Amino acid sequence: MENLLIVDGMALLFRHFYATAMHQQYMRNSAGTPTNGVQGFIRHVATAVRDTEADHVIIAWDMGAVTFRNEISDAYKAHRQAPPEEMNPQFAHVQQVSQELGFHNIGVRNYEADDVIGTIAKQLEGDYRIKIISGDKDLLQLLDDRIEVWLIKKGFSEYNIYDEARFQAEYGLNPAQLIDVKAFMGDTADGYPGVKGIGEKTAIKLIQQYGDVENVISHHHELPKGQQTKIKTSYDDLVMSLKLAAIHTEVPLNYEEIMQSMPYVADTVHMCEVCDMHELKVARNYLMKL
CATH class of the missing domain: 1.10.150.20 (5' to 3' exonuclease, C-terminal subdomain)
Structure with a gap:
């Protein structure tokens, strides 16, 4: 059975933005645009593809601040602060770069990335071993005998890895x-x-x-x-x-397109070319060492 890696794209972008922003290391390109979050995202996904032995890769994205949950409660995530201005240009940039790197990107308006992840995982788990990478413990509700959740712990390769058995042992619950x-x-x-x-x-x-x-x-x-x-x-x-x-697991998706687009074979030469095109030197140097 092949391995399907599903990544919470925004979780990686935010994590690596703040990891370097705290030291004012924004890694600006020649136009002065910050790229630190984008470069961390590339490094993390490339490492994850290797560590999970992924045959298929999907990156799930949030598509705006408002979802169906805001219709249930006006207060849902309403208190969150706006991101720093250095992060704003990186939202579109990271998705562009992710696509050019060959990852299959999915985001659906009115739903969160968690909903997209949950829908795909539950729909495809009969055919693949699924590994989900995120920092969000809410995704643990998706665990079963063919779905693992790898919670980001440290750096690009340290995770708190949960399968169904570990969850049941720790919580005494399904x-x-x-x-x-x-x-x-x-x-x-x-x-x-x-x-x-x-x-x-x-x-x-x-x-x-x-x-x-x-x-x-x-x-x-x-x-x-x-x-x-x-x-x-x-x-x-x-x-x-x-x-x-509850994570919504019935997001409307085109599974034929997903199945055709999610196969992935790591091509370091191509990835480095994309990094060169976008002046992502730190990410390029990292890829050369993988």
Whole structure:
């Protein structure tokens, strides 16, 4: 069975932008445009193709700040600060370079990259071993016997690698139950509240005991009075958070096009030519050493 690598493109771009921006190393080209995030992205994906022994590569992208989740809640990700001005030109640049390097890029308006990743992974897992690279732990809800999630840990090659067995051993839950846990505990980074006063440990215990949010609510009379009160007070937020925590796995996609476009064979000479064209010297030098 062949290996399919699915990469969260924005996660890599942001990570490598900030890794060098903190030292004011923006790696500007001759036009003065910063390229540090783009160069880090190239280096990371090239290393990941090698480390995962990928036969196919898909890069998933966010396509704007507004998605269907903003229709569920105006507060969803609304508090996030605008990116630094040095990053703005790199959003379009990285996707252009990614395409020229031969990676298959997919982004769908009104959906997040996580939704695209989840849809492809669940649709194609019967035919491929799938490895997902991201920094987002929400993707752990996708784990099963043919899907791994490699959470970025350090540099270009250190990951926290999760498969279904590791997740079950650590959490005492099935991966899909992470959605119910997140519904109770909320997510301040994404801007949804969950149940005020219920944190991760309590949320995990509730789902371990009752299985899902609906069953917790059905058995609320068995809970301590304090938990009953918290759930009753935050009931609407709980229902909303359950919707927001779930990765949507039915994004409309053209699978015939995907299957035709995702095969990938690393060509260092071509990749270096692309880097030369875009004045990406640091990335080029790295590729020559891979």
